[in-house]
Amino acid sequence: MPKVGITTTVPVEVIYAAGRVPVDLNNVFIAEENPQSLIEEAELAGYPRNLCAWIKGIYSTVLKNQDIRTLIAVTQGDCSNTHALMETLQLAGVEIVPFAYPYDRDVDLLRLQMEKVMHFFDVTWEQVREQKKRLDRVRSRVWELDRLTWEENCVSGWDNHLYQISCSDFNGDPEKFAAEVDYILEKARLSEPRTGELRLGYIGVPPIMGELYPYLEERGARIVFNETQRQFTMPFDTTDPVEQYRFYTYPYGVFYRLEDIGREAARRKLDGIIHYAQSFCFRQIEDLIIREKLDFPLLTLEGDKPGRLDARTRMRLDVFLDMLR
DSSP, X not given: OOEEEESSOOOHHHHHHTTOEEEEHHHHHHHSSOHHHHHHHHHHHTOOSSSOHHHHHHHHHHHHOTTEEEEEEEEESSOTTHHHHHHXXXXXXXXXXXXXXXXXXXHHHHHHHXXXXXXXXXXXXXHHHHHHHHHHHHHHHHHHHHHHHHTSOOSOHHHHHHHHHGGGTGGGOHHHHHHHHHHHHHHHHHXXXXXXXXXXXXXXXXXXXXXXXXXXXXXXXXXXXXXXHHHHTOOOOOSOHHHHHHHOOTTSOHHHHHHHHXXXXXXXXXXXXXXXXXXXXXXXXXXXXXXXXXXXXXXXXXXXXXXXXXXXXXXXXXXXXXXXX
């Protein structure tokens, strides 16, 4: 089946309804054996050094995967640099399908945006709703995995991150992905609950350094709330595809996100929160609002390129954990 690249979470039901395979380019980029080489390739092509590494990684990932000839690019509600990414990929012969999340969560504008994508792929609302039912059966398994993370303390922060973030495209095969989650659930239910750990929340865009999760657990702390990753699972009680993407917090204003963060932080009894901001990202500015509004101990981390945690970040994490204790 033809592949469709996506720059972030989009109404994936439309892609599956069209008989195509969604590919979250962020996940492909960061899972590359040497993701740093993809960043360097983009810089050699002319991308500036002082630009988000995710954008550069996506650019080179599309060029490397020649079977991805169509791209749904989110023009509002994600990275503003996506506009230039679209243009450079269009220059390379990639077909671009724009999609915008309305800033004010206007339901009519959101429905219109979804219908434009549906028109491009020639699918109906009936087909989209059918795919939502199919995908919600898979999502429900990941919701249970999340519950086992924070309520039963049987799942690592990394597994919580990995399986939730994969709900952006279900690794291109929802049923196979569901079987993988079922295996993790079975293992979790048989494991002994973890005790004595600091309970942390992680908010902001997913980290470019995967080592963060095991490093924290080596030091007696575990992330039991991954904000954006959880949102990728669409944990909302609705049968309406439009409402589903209206409830989804990530592409909208920070104050709407903070409502969800505050609710989950209290429910999960967090000891502290790590706010991750990608270098050269406009979301770094939101840190001042988050610090003003969240009544939890907060550590802000900044990441640039994929790789291991640097010494400064390790030291800041150690000091934060010591403070929480």
